[in-house]
Amino acid sequence: MPPTTSMLSIRHLWKTLSRLLCHSWKSALRFIKYLLRHPQGGELIRFLFLGTVMETARSLTQKIPDYVNGFFRVQAHFHRGDVTFDWVTSYLDHHQVWNHSRSFNVTAKNTEKIIDRDLRFKSGDGYLDAVYEPDSWAPSTDLFHWKKQHWITVSVDKMGLMLQVWSLNQSVLDDFIQEARELYLQRSVPPPIVRPPALGQDNDRDWFGYLLVTGFFDSGDFSYTWILEYLQSQDFMEDIMQFSISTRQADAGWSQGKKDTVHALPLQGNSFHRFRWRSYWVQAHIYSSGPGSQIAITIHSCDKAVLLDFIEAARLEYKEAAVSRVNVHLTDGYANWGRVVPKTRRSFSTLILPDGIKETLLADIQEFLDNEKWYTFAGVPHRRGYLLYGEPGTGKSTTVHALAGELGMEIYFVSLASPGVNNHSLGELFHSTPPHSILLIEDIDCAFPQRVDPAEEFQIDEEGRPNEIWKPQSKVTLAGLLNILDSVASQEGRVLIATTNHIEQLDPALIRPGRIDMKIKYSLAMGEQLENVFHRFYPDDDDDPANPSGINGGGLAASELEDLARQFAAAVPHSKFSIAQLQGYLLGWKNDPRGAVRGIPTWIAQQEGERIQSTEPGEQQAVSSAHEEADNSDGAVPRLCST
């Protein structure tokens, strides 16, 4: 077959290319020959040749020992922040490897609390000693004769730690790590602290902190209280040295159950604590940030489930402790729920109200809580509002407290007149109140006046007193509150209880059904209430669990106490005094029921007198004669009177 045109052109191209290559190769050889003949060119070629030989030799001498060493040692890297780093450093710490170090951090410490350390100075005089601690951030290398069998080189730097185990056998490293891990799990000395992310100043440390599981708890969140109480109750912070001293939070601190009046609470400024929880080392960092506080819990583990278990344990503990108390949550002055004040649970039986009222209220709330599904089915928002109104000291706040204890609910208390509370923050607080809790607004009338003509504001009455309308003004407006009450964002399952002494000053829109579903009037004491308050002070049954004091009515017989209660109720005018007033009076006769009955006319006359004095000065004459009459009647003077 004759060659085609394209085959001919390829052959031609190949011939031209081979001629060119041959030509350039010959030219290159000619050039080298020329250079070698030239004196300076020869020098250059020899120099290049020698340089290449020497560089190759140098890199070989560097690599050969490494290569040869590689046969005799096993090398392992441990990065800061990783749990293995903690195992190994803790193990080396235990074996005092750092004592050979040439770089230390020296700190003054109470050496009684320090074990496993080779202390240079241990005076034993109870004062602080100087403790040499390894400067684990400074690069250093140490040699460690492990179990007197294997030499291990330990190198530390900012990145972490490198171990070189001088052995042909890799299983030595396996054994070493296994032993370090076991010791870490068992030892009582806490491992070194690894700072959680974003808290330390050193960026390297922050970065490594991300390798451990860390949970942050803000004081505005409920979990913050669970965690703080858990840390306190479990004595996890027993190594703490800084306390904030409180005389108010009676049973919130470590002295729970004791009769102390001063309590040491862990300082929330900026403190670190380490403790063992189950088989894990945990570190807690409590610190203040902006308006609130935050707790960071770092678990020395990479497993998120451990953190969740920790939170669950704290939650259960909190729930259990809450059975014997009522937690009152207060606002932090911004838009968050802040401090929790635990109050001793008040027995529902100590609430003295006219027959049927407290039972009705309790049953209504219980029914509401139990019927969430019905509300959803009927398309009605699952919320319920109650208004307790009436004279001061008649038991409105006490009712809320007793209800919360009876139903196992927590109280979220907000005052509309607080400086930081406005429409926005109130909305946030409503929104963040958990379901199955009581949102309490006391003295709701104090927040904003009734709808009035602005011209009437700041008027002064005929006796020179400011007009009733002039009250501390809240930043919460009526329209704002109505919006919040109706808002879809408002928490479902919430029980709102508002109290007031002046229902007549409330805008009808505020108390219409749907916002306030039940209104309960609290009146001054009358009828059976008077007998009941007497019986509460002088119980005839010292086995009554509601009476742990054991005071049993001055040792009088039940029949006599019954009789005295009737006399007391007959002597006190009905609907004239509040339970709080009567309670104040009876406190002065704690162990003397007969005296309490005897002294009642005098006390009533006194109360009458004070009332008239403060309202109608012209009636003073009548008061003094009433006093005289009462004094002459039995000569009894109450030891303590309260208005």
Ligand SMILES: Nc1ncnc2c1ncn2[C@@H]1O[C@H](COP(=O)(O)OP(=O)(O)OP(=O)(O)O)[C@@H](O)[C@H]1O
């Ligand atoms: N009905 C009641 N049952 C039992 N204790 C009562 C009752 N009313 C008042 N007390 C006692 O009187 C004190 C004051 O009561 P409480 O604060 O509940 O009254 P209040 O109606 O809320 O008063 P205010 O309207 O001034 O807030 C409490 O210590 C409580 O023990």
